[in-house]
Amino acid sequence: DVKVTQSSRYLVKxxxxxxxxxxxxxxxxxxxxxxxxxxxxxxxxxxxxxxVKMKEKGDIPEGYSVSREKKERFSLILESASTNQTxxxxxASSLPGRGNEQFFGPGTRLTVL
Amino acid sequence: QKEVEQNSGPLSVPEGAIAxxxxxxxxxxxxxxxxxxxxxxxxxxxxxxxxxxxxxEDGRFTAQLNKASQYVSLLIRDSQPSDSATYxxxxxxxxxxxGTGTSLTVIP
Numbered sequence: 001d002v003k004v005t006q007s008s009r010y011l012v013k014x015x016x017x018x019x020x021x022x023x024x025x026x027x028x029x030x031x032x033x034x035x036x037x038x039x040x041x042x043x044x045x046x047x048x049x050x051x052v053k054m055k056e057k058g059d060i061p062e063g064y065s066v067s068r069e070k071k072e073r074f075s076l077i078l079e080s081a082s083t084n085q086t087x088x089x090x091x092a093s094s095l096p097g098r099g100n101e102q103f104f105g106p107g108t109r110l111t112v113l
Numbered sequence: 114q115k116e117v118e119q120n121s122g123p124l125s126v127p128e129g130a131i132a133x134x135x136x137x138x139x140x141x142x143x144x145x146x147x148x149x150x151x152x153x154x155x156x157x158x159x160x161x162x163x164x165x166x167x168x169x170e171d172g173r174f175t176a177q178l179n180k181a182s183q184y185v186s187l188l189i190r191d192s193q194p195s196d197s198a199t200y201x202x203x204x205x206x207x208x209x210x211x212g213t214g215t216s217l218t219v220i221p
Contacts, residue, residue: 033209040213041213042201042211042212042213042214043157045208045209099144099145099205100145101145101162102159103159104156104157105156106155
């Protein structure tokens with residue numbers, strides 16, 4: 001079974017802090033994704049990566065950056081957290097290609113005070 | 114127009130009934146279609162995938178795809194209270210698109 005893990009289930013940070021969200025998958029998937037999910041807005045793609053050292057912007061990249069130094073690990077960075085970044089953050093991974101199903105981690109509920 | 118549209122619901126059905134969830138998409142070149150189930154406070158879990166026109170059955174779940182009409186549906190037979198969740202439709206075109214989900218409540 002695909003296993004996608006995220007570093008924290010719940011996280012509370014203060015405005016202006018730098019926040020790191022870590023995601024690790026153990027199925028040797030090339031593709032990895034970061035989403036945020038808010039009530040009424042559904043899943044919105046922040047960044048994705050199709051290979052190590054490679055990243056592409058999704059629909060809402062502003063205020064975020066990512067890092068993929070190893071195939072299994074994809075990190076989301078909030079350079080200076082703001083209250084409007086309070087959300088559920090979901091990491092996903094998939095096999096290569098654009099048509100393959102994505103498998104999700106458990107999510108991180110981030111609250112920025 | 115959104116890439117993927119779902120009726121947000123909520124949809125309520127009695128236990129044992131058939132629940133029908135619908136999804137339409139805008140990109141005619143979409144090739145792969147998925148249904149995810151998401152319990153409150155949890156992450157989405159893949160339950161069905163379908164790639165060609167027609168029906169695909171897996172236990173109590175049936176996915177139906179009609180590419181000409183650009184819709185995909187999910188039928189849940191013999192609905193159980195444990196099926197109460199939000200169901201997300203996902204479609205791949207140039208990228209992976211998710212609908213905003215339909216909330217389903219199965220009433221005992």
